[in-house]
Amino acid sequence: MKEAETNYLSVLTDLFCPMSKKRVKERGLGEAEENKYVERLSHALEATGMLDRVALGCFEHYANLRQHDATFARYKKANEWLVAYDVLSGTMRSEREYGVLQYLSYALVPFFPLFQERGGPRVERPKVDWEVGLRCSMPAVARANVYGSGM
Numbered sequence: 001m002k003e004a005e006t007n008y009l010s011v012l013t014d015l016f017c018p019m020s021k022k023r024v025k026e027r028g029l030g031e032a033e034e035n036k037y038v039e040r041l042s043h044a045l046e047a048t049g050m051l052d053r054v055a056l057g058c059f060e061h062y063a064n065l066r067q068h069d070a071t072f073a074r075y076k077k078a079n080e081w082l083v084a085y086d087v088l089s090g091t092m093r094s095e096r097e098y099g100v101l102q103y104l105s106y107a108l109v110p111f112f113p114l115f116q117e118r119g120g121p122r123v124e125r126p127k128v129d130w131e132v133g134l135r136c137s138m139p140a141v142a143r144a145n146v147y148g149s150g151m
Contacts, residue, residue, distance in 0.1 A: 011044045012057045015111045016065075037112055045105035055085050058111050065115055074114050081110045 019027075045054060062078045069075065085107035092100045 008048045008050050008053055008057075011041075011048050012054055012061070014041060014044060015054075015058065015108065016061060016115050016117070018112075018116045038106070038109055041109045041112055042105045045108055046102070051104055051108070052089070055082065055089075055108060058082065058108060062111065062115055065117070078111060078114055081107055 019029075045051060048054060058078075059082055062075070085104065088100065088104060088107060092098065092104070
């Protein structure tokens with residue numbers, strides 16, 4: 001796996017899992033600093049350079065969590081943050097207002113307080129893009145095999 005992908009997956013994991021007590025001690029953080037997550041996560045998100053992939057990973061992962069929420073309030077809030085990210089990102093690209101890019105990561109940070117859970121399901125690399133690409137490329141491969149074999 002590439003270094004950037006590992007970094008991207010570790011940031012995605014940080015969004016859904018709180019830091020372990022061992023890691024907090026290694027960093028020399030107190031309880032107050034441990035609870036200050038906005039700057040830490042936003043800098044980590046910006047450092048990946050793959051905010052769209054992280055947003056896709058958030059979209060895939062939050063629906064798989066098994067946290068009891070009878071009113072689905074947590075999921076509604078997550079959906080609102082994803083929509084906000086999508087609107088902000090789309091507007092930034094269409095209007096070419098790249099000065100907004102530095103604020104884009106703050107739309108993904110709220111996943112941490114909504115879904116942080118020790119011992120939750122493992123965060124995996126998003127598969128939707130790969131599966132869609134595979135579905136699109138399979139007919140092309142089949143055509144190439146049929147026409148390439150002389151039939």
